[in-house]
Amino acid sequence: MEGYPWWPCLVYNHPFDGTFIREKGKSVRVHVQFFDDSPTRGWVSRRLLKPYTGSKSKEAQKGGHFYSSKPEILRAMQRADEALNKDKIERLELAVCDEPSEPEEEEEMEVGATYSSDKSEEDKEIESEEEVPPKVQGSRRSSRQIKKRRVISDSESDVGGSDVEFKPDAKEEGSSDEISSGVGDSDSEGLDSPVKVASKRKKMVSGNGALKRKSSRKEMPLATKRSTGISSETKSTLSAFSAPQNSESQAHTGGGCEDSSRPTFWYHETLEWLKEEKRRDLHRRRPDHPDFDASTLYVPEDFLNSCTPGMRKWWQIKSQNFDLVIFYKVGKFYELYHMDALIGVNELGLVFMKGNWAHSGFPEIAFGRYSDSLVQKGYKVARVEQTETPEMMEARCRKMAHISKYDRVVRREICRVITKGTQTYSVLEGDPSENYSKYLLSLKEKEEDSSGHTRVYGVCFVDTSLGKFFIGQFPDDRHCSRFRTLVAHYPPVQVLFEKGNLSTETKMILKGSLSSSLQEGLIPGSQFWDAAKTLRTLLEEAYFKEKLNEDSGVMLPQVLKGMTSESDSLGLTPGEKSELALSALGGCVFYLKKCLIDQELLSMANFEEYIPLDSDRVSATRPGAVFAKANQRMVLDAVTLSNLEIFLNGTNGSTEGTLLEKIDTCHTPFGKRLLKQWLCAPLCSPYAINDRLDAIEDLMAVPDKISDVADLLKKIPDLERLLSKIHNVGSPLKSQNHPDSRAIMYEETTYSKKKIIDFLSALEGFKVICKIIEIMEEVADNFKSKILKQVITLQTKNPEGRFPDLTIELNRWDTAFDHEKARRTGLITPKAGFDPDYDQALADIRENEQSLLEYLEKQRSRIGCRTIVYWGIGRNRYQLEIPENFITRNLPEEYELKSTKKGCKRYWTKTIEKKLANLINAEERRDVSLKDCMRRLFYNFDKNYKDWQSAVECIAVLDVLLCLANYSRGGDGPMCRPVILFPEEDTPPFLDLRGSRHPCITKTFFGDDFIPNDILIGCEEEEEESGKAYCVLVTGPNMGGKSTLMRQAGLLAVMAQTGCYIPAEVCRLTPIDRVFTRLGASDRIMSGESTFFVELSETASILTHATAHSLVLVDELGRGTATFDGTAIANAVVKELAENIKCRTLFSTHYHSLVEDYSQNVAVRLGHMACMVENECEDPSQETITFLYKFIKGACPKSYGFNAAKLANLxxxxxxxxxxxxxxxxxxxxxxxxxxxxxxxxxxxxxxxxxxxxxxxxxxxx
Missing domain, CATH: 1.10.287 (Helix Hairpins)
Incomplete structure (x- = not known):
């Protein structure tokens, strides 16, 4: 049914008929049982079935046909997975349902029959162009509800395999709202549909519009008797069931059409001006033109004049948005035409309608699922809505002097453009599939010198689901180190840039590191604005009027105001060092404007300046002063995040085996996002680190409390995103002039209910937060940590507290309206005292009604007739109905006859007319207030955004601290609190890890416990032997654990400075300002960089940026070139790191000549991964090497490379x-x-x- 998902089922014989197939003509139905808590069965149209290949298959993942996040469907998939592992005999034991879910003799209703009833006469022109013969209707129409689509498990029958490809029957194409709009079933059906809905259509959708339990799912097979025989074609078709092949074949052969009517080419494929070699953009430029705009298309005027009004409008929209997939609203359906229909069939599994045009569609309620599926696959989707009713169209035409046929079509407008980087997850778009942020990045670059060694970037990036903007400008080196770090910390899913602006190096980054992101070049000036135009537009559009105080001067957020010139009080002149940043913001604002979400996002005025982590380094005279600033952060660049596998592993790009996966036990989505930011930028200040560690100790000391808090945290929704949603709905800017405010939506009640559910969910979430604060306040006095006390202490009770007092506001919203009634009806009726306009309107209504009653009493007394009553409805109300026997008397002159009926006459007076006019005015004001009540209610809630957001931020910090405490107390072995010391003259930088273990590996490959190791760099215990040795040369056999040891050191340092206990017996260190890694061997094919070039680039970055407080991990430098060249480079790098930079370094190598060269150097210490050799002889194939995975002093005599060759079966x-x-x-x-x-x-x-x-x-x- 409409918007219903796929549901796994089992094909088996009918318990009474002994067959699983019913066939009538070309209509074939299959008997299935649904996997569910309470199994049900029924007959399903063959075309509504697809093979199920498991919940891990591509189709069941995000963007696939079978994907769902609903718990009941996920449980059904688990049962289906279990069934897949059984043979046919065992599967039959699962068939336990004998009773059907509905009477089995109901008829099936075709979508086409009802779809055409949604269309008006002016809509029925376009399909005649498709030259489709009228569909011959039977003697009666079926009136059956549509079944939703089902998923069929493989090997459900004993029918043998076949190469016959499954294709849906032409008669069955219109049997599902979810995959077909039915357009094309009749030549009288057209494109431009009015709003009128046929009553038949209402039968197709259940009242709640969603599938809650299987008991609500209706299985209604054909009413006529089934055929006793089954054709061989049907048997072979079922056995060769293959949905993907079917979709592909439809795309090339005409899909749902009969074989005899399938076009060789689709209509749009025959248009000469649309062919690749003849295509031009809107300005008639060819693809080889440097300014060619691929997002537009030139459509000849004579072709447009030959189109029907509806299709002409479609081509006009498509010509200006050729890079978008147009979801074009027709009645209750979104239609896809021509090249868009091919995408819909290939990517979404939709079905073609009959005719020479490629044409498919789906119902309005399914927009979120289908649009999200396309967006996740990299497409951009435009939602075109009908913004005018037929009555409004007629009124518009009456005002026009000259009316053409193109005017007599209901108006349609693009209401939303959705891309990967601009998803806001509104009620139409559906819910987010993951908790982490996805960024839209806009950048502008300027090279400082002709050599390209230095450059300046202006960046603006935004998470559109939260409405938070980051804007900044910074210089960068020739390797674009800061820019690479930015895109690693804030990974963009879409990148905007000015055409012709980017350097070769930046283009290589976009092509390599960001190859999976959407990338779009904007035209300088008109699309990618300069700084002055950006400021002018922001002020003219008054985006920030509602959020900022008009008395504050320039109507710009503080961050943007700081980027304007101090000499310009109007805020129209950009600052000297902010032009690129403001220009990048201009490109971002233009694109948000194109996507029609600029008002809702910018009006939040949520801006933060982006400053690179390494741009605020202090060159202090005292060694310890460099870490005195509490906000200083450790720098982890893109290479380090990748090499240490902090967020994504290097095997398959997932989170499996990463530090994030190991640590992350946060219960809230906003907590998970904050944890990721903490891991991206660990602290450097020992004070701040120790405060977090104190917080973890405090929490571990109250296990009962944190258990209660954890249970409550699980109940909290994504409040950060809900606040953004509530702001968007309540935005007065959007309600005034956004096309969505004019859109005619058939599922408006459903959307209203979703909005109310979101709002009530937010209220419940904040109530839970207040309960958490109450629990934590009981033990807050015993806490040592400042940060922990701040986030759980009310501002009203302690000046240092950061948590706002929400009690008054929550009580106010509890009594604002009837929550359950609003949830049930989708309408909000405010209670007295909450909405002044509504209250005044109600008071005026009561006053006027009372006045009219008093006037009636006066007239009864005046005429002497107690039987006089008011009569009438609507604007004809309050007519004085007087019996005829009283009419003979002299009536007052002001009595005006309005109507009569047998036995009485009805009159109005001037007084009644005046009082009724006042009453109608009050009723209209009441209705207007009610209509806009939800928006104003959300707007009033959003006025306290700062308090709501502050509460969310406090709980996010508490959630992350609980997460770190949970890891700290639940390790797989000894866990210790890191000791962070200030570096002083008598305490040079050092790292002391004893009995340390890799945080993400608890077992070795062979299942043994992980071997703990001591890692000592620059420690006092070693000085007697090696002096101040800051560099440790690591040797050992291949596969002996050198790389693991180095990653272990890096990860433990990150964890320690994040403020977490680590898996070790002892951890002591001075703060590390940056972790550098040169691990692994890989090229960057997309960037045109060889393996050795990548090695040297990463090494160059280390030598350029490393300080005495850095940690450097270098693994086998020089292996990408000749042995002597590699040895020489490695030797020189070791010398620079050990003797000049003097930073803590682990340098692994197989160059034993390098080890010999530095064996007597006091700045270098030797260590190796131990191994045990058995049967050592001249024949290495007979040797047995046992890896001990223990890091010990001294050099390893050999690398035992031939052992690795032996293990690799050479x-x-x-x-x-x-x-x-x-x-x-x-x-x-x-x-x-x-x-x-x-x-x-x-x-x-x-x-x-x-x-x-x-x-x-x-x-x-x-």
Missing amino acids: PEEIIQKGHRKAREFEKMTQSLRLFREVCLASERSTIDAEAVPKLLTLIKEL
Whole structure:
């Protein structure tokens, strides 16, 4: 049925008839049982079935046909998954339902029969152009409700396999609202539909519009008797069931049409001006023109003149939005035409209507699911609504002097453009599929010098589901390090840029790192505005009028005001260092305006300045002063986030095995978003870190309380997004001039109910938050942590408290209207005292009604007739109905005869007319107030946005702290509180990890417990041996755990400075300002960068930006080039890191000559991953290497690369040949070393006594 989802079911024989197929002509129905808590069964049209391949299949994932987030459907899928693992005999045991869900002799109603009833005469022109013969109707129309689509599990019957492709029958195409609008069933059906709805149509949708339980699902097979025989074609068709092939075949062969009527080419494919080689944009530019605009299309005027009015309008919209998929409203359906219909069939599984035009559609209620499915696949969707009723159209035409046929069509307008980066999740769009933010990024770039070594970026990025804007401008290096970090911390799903503005390096980033994001170039000036035009537009449109105080001067948020020139009091001149940022905002505002969401987002005035994390470094005289600022953050760039697998793993790009997955036990969506930001930018100030650690200790000390709080947190919805939704609905700007305010929606009641449910959900959420604060206040006095006390203390009770007192507001909204009545009816009737306009209108109505009653009493006394009563309805109310026997008397002159009936006459007076006019005026004011009541109610709620948002922010912090406390007390082994010390002259930077474990790995590949390790860099315990060794050279066998050890060190440092306990026995360190990583070997094909180039680029970034307080992790640098070149580069990098920068470094290598060179260097310490060798001999294929995964002092003598070759199953003879060659290389290297030592000794006048044994040892080895 309309908007209903797919539901897994099992095909089996009817319990009484002994067959699972009913066939009547070309109509075939299949007997199924639905997987549910209470199974039901019924007969389903064959075309409403598709094979089910499991809940992990592509079709069941986000964007797939079978995707659903409803719990009842997910449970049904689990049962279907279990059935898939059974054989046919075992599956039959699941068939437990003997009773049908409905009487089995009801008839089926076709969509086409009712769809055409939704159309007016002026709508019935366009389909005649398709040259479709009229559909021959039977002697009577069926009146059956439409079944929703079902999912069929494979191997439901014993019919053998077949290569016959399944295609829906022409007669059955119109049997589902969800996949077909029925357009094309008759040549009298057209495009431009009025608002009138036929009464038959109401039978198709249940009252609540949604499937709650299977008992509400109606299974109604054909009323006529089934055929006793089943055709062989039907059997083979069912066995070869394949929906994807069907969709694909429809796209190329005409889909739902009969074989004999299928066009060789669709109508739009025959249009010469639409073919790729002849296509032009709206300004008639060819695709090879540098200014070609791919988002527009030139449509010849003579072609438009030949179209019907409705199709002419469609082509006009399409010509200006050629890159959008147009969902065009016709009656109660959204229609897709021509090239858009092909997308609908291929991507959404819709079905073509009959005719030469590609044409498909679906009902209004299903818009959210279908639009979201296309958007997730990278398409952009335009929702075109009917914004005029036929009556309004007639009134408009009467005012026109000259009326053409194109004027006599109801007006339609684009009401919304939805893209990946502009989803707001309104009631029409559906709910978000994930909790994390998706950003729309607008950027502008300016190169500072001709060499391109320095550049400046202006950026603006926004999460449209929250309405929060970030805007900033910053210089960057030739590697675009800051820009790469930005897109890693705030990953954009869509990027806007000025055409011709971006440098080659930036384009490479967009092509490589952001290849999965939508990218759109905007025309300079007209689309991507400059800074001055941006400021002028923001002020002219008065976006911020409602949120800002008019007395505050320039009507701009504080962040934007700070970017204007101080000398310009009007705020129209951009500041010198903000032009690029404001221009980037201009590109963003233009695009939001194009998507018709600029008013609702900008009116929130929610702006924050973006400042790169590494742009606020302090060059202090004292070592510890660098970390004195509480807001300083550790820098984790894009490379480090990727290499340490903090958010996404490197295997399949999911969160599996990442630090985020391990730590994240947040209960609220806004808590999850905050945790991600905390992990992106850990703290640097020891004071702030220790305060968070104190908070975790405080929470772990009250386990009963945090258990109660955790249960309450689970009940809280995504309040941050709900606040944005409530603002959007209540926006007065949008209600005044947005096309949606004029749209004619058939499911308005459903949408109103959703809005009210969202609003009531927000109120309930804030009530739960207040309960949480009450629980935490009981123990707040015992807490040491300042941040914890701040977020759970009311502002009214303590000046340091940040949580607002919401009690008065919540009580006010509790009594504002009848919540249950509003939830049930979708209408809000405010209670007395809440809405002054509504209250005044009601008072005026009562006053006028009372006045009219008093006037009636006066007239009764005046005439002497007690039987006089008022009569009439609407504007003819309050006529004095007087019996005829009293008429003979002299009536007052002001009595005016209005109507008569047998036995009496009815009169009006001037007084009655005046009082009635006053009453009607009051009633109209009441109705206007009621009509706008929901918007004004939401608007009044939004007036306290700051308080609501402050409460959400406090609970988000509490949720994240609870999450960290939960991890800290529930580790898989010893957990310790990190000790963070200020770096001083007597406390140089160091890292001391003892008994530390990898936070994301609890077991080894072989199932053993993870081996803890000590990682000591620059520690006092080591100084006696190695002095202040800040660099540790890590060696060891291949697969011995070197890379894991380095990732472990990086992750533990991140966790410690986030303010979390870590899996170790001891953790002591001075703050780390930045973590650098050079791990793994991979190229960037999309960016045109080789493996070795990537290595050197990452190394260059390290050498450029590393400070004495950084942590550097370098894994096998130099392996991407020749051995000697790689060794030389590695040697030089180690020297720079150890002796000049002096930062904490773990440097793994297989270059043993490098180890020998630094074996006596006091700035470098040696360590290796231990292993045990059994059967060590000349034949490496006979050796057995046991990895001990223990990090110990000293260098590893060999890398045991041939052991890895053995594990990889290389042939033994290959390994042996390789080993012999390796021995030759080793001898050659030793000979060179001996020759070098002899030469050096001969140059000296005396031979050192220690050198002689060394030379003898080398000779013996040779």
